[in-house]
Amino acid sequence: GENVEQHPSTLSVQEGDSAVIKCTYSDSASNYFPWYKQELGKGPQLIIDIRSNVGEKKDQRIAVTLNKTAKHFSLHITETQPEDSAVYFCAAPDNYGQNFVFGPGTRLSVLP
Amino acid sequence: EAQVTQNPRYLITVTGKKLTVTCSQNMNHEYMSWYRQDPGLGLRQIYYSMNVEVTDKGDVPEGYKVSRKEKRNFPLILESPSPNQTSLYFCASSHDRSSYEQYFGPGTRLTVT
Numbered sequence: 001g002e003n004v005e006q007h008p009s010t011l012s013v014q015e016g017d018s019a020v021i022k023c024t025y026s027d028s029a030s031n032y033f034p035w036y037k038q039e040l041g042k043g044p045q046l047i048i049d050i051r052s053n054v055g056e057k058k059d060q061r062i063a064v065t066l067n068k069t070a071k072h073f074s075l076h077i078t079e080t081q082p083e084d085s086a087v088y089f090c091a092a093p094d095n096y097g098q099n100f101v102f103g104p105g106t107r108l109s110v111l112p
Numbered sequence: 113e114a115q116v117t118q119n120p121r122y123l124i125t126v127t128g129k130k131l132t133v134t135c136s137q138n139m140n141h142e143y144m145s146w147y148r149q150d151p152g153l154g155l156r157q158i159y160y161s162m163n164v165e166v167t168d169k170g171d172v173p174e175g176y177k178v179s180r181k182e183k184r185n186f187p188l189i190l191e192s193p194s195p196n197q198t199s200l201y202f203c204a205s206s207h208d209r210s211s212y213e214q215y216f217g218p219g220t221r222l223t224v225t
Contacts, residue, residue, distance in 0.1 A: 093212075
């Protein structure tokens with residue numbers, strides 16, 4: 001089945017710096033890759049996603065890049081702010097495309 | 113307000129005492145699912161439902177049951193809870209299987225002693 005790895009598990013950056021989280025997947029047929037943000041005490045919320053027919057997608061300070069050949073995709077957050085502190089999850093479709101396999105998560109801390 | 117609600121938010125129980133965690137969505141979504149979240153393991157799917165009366169196992173279904181009698185509700189049932197089911201549980205819904213964005217509930221923290 002699909003296997004999703006995520007690195008790093010924890011990340012601390014200074015406010016204003018950039019943060020990058022990387023995920024790798026195993027199924028070359030996967031075609032959709034979402035990123036979820038989970039704030040303390042809340043459920044995950046979709047923040048950005050990318051489909052396999054594009055290599056990059058941006059939404060203000062966040063962007064996602066996809067390398068289909070290497071089977072990895074990354075979340076980029078620029079000009080980080082304290083409210084970016086959260087746990088971030090990547091995901092990829094399972095073999096049948098019916099469900100998603102989530103990465104183990106990255107805890108991002110933005111230090112003032 | 114469009115949302116997924118779960119009850120209870122916190123629950124402490126003892127081994128073997130049957131419990132139900134309710135989940136309800138008001139977005140007329142067809143697809144609903146349950147996940148458990150454990151440190152270092154991310155979100156793992158327990159069960160999912162593509163529509164009323166249609167349910168299927170996810171990656172970690174052992175010890176859990178679900179039902180989908182109504183479109184809006186998808187309760188998670190633990191017939192005989194054990195300590196290894198101590199976890200944070202999330203219900204999620206999406207418009208249908210091909211609508212990839214999932215909307216998550218606020219979570220239920222379960223402790224089984």
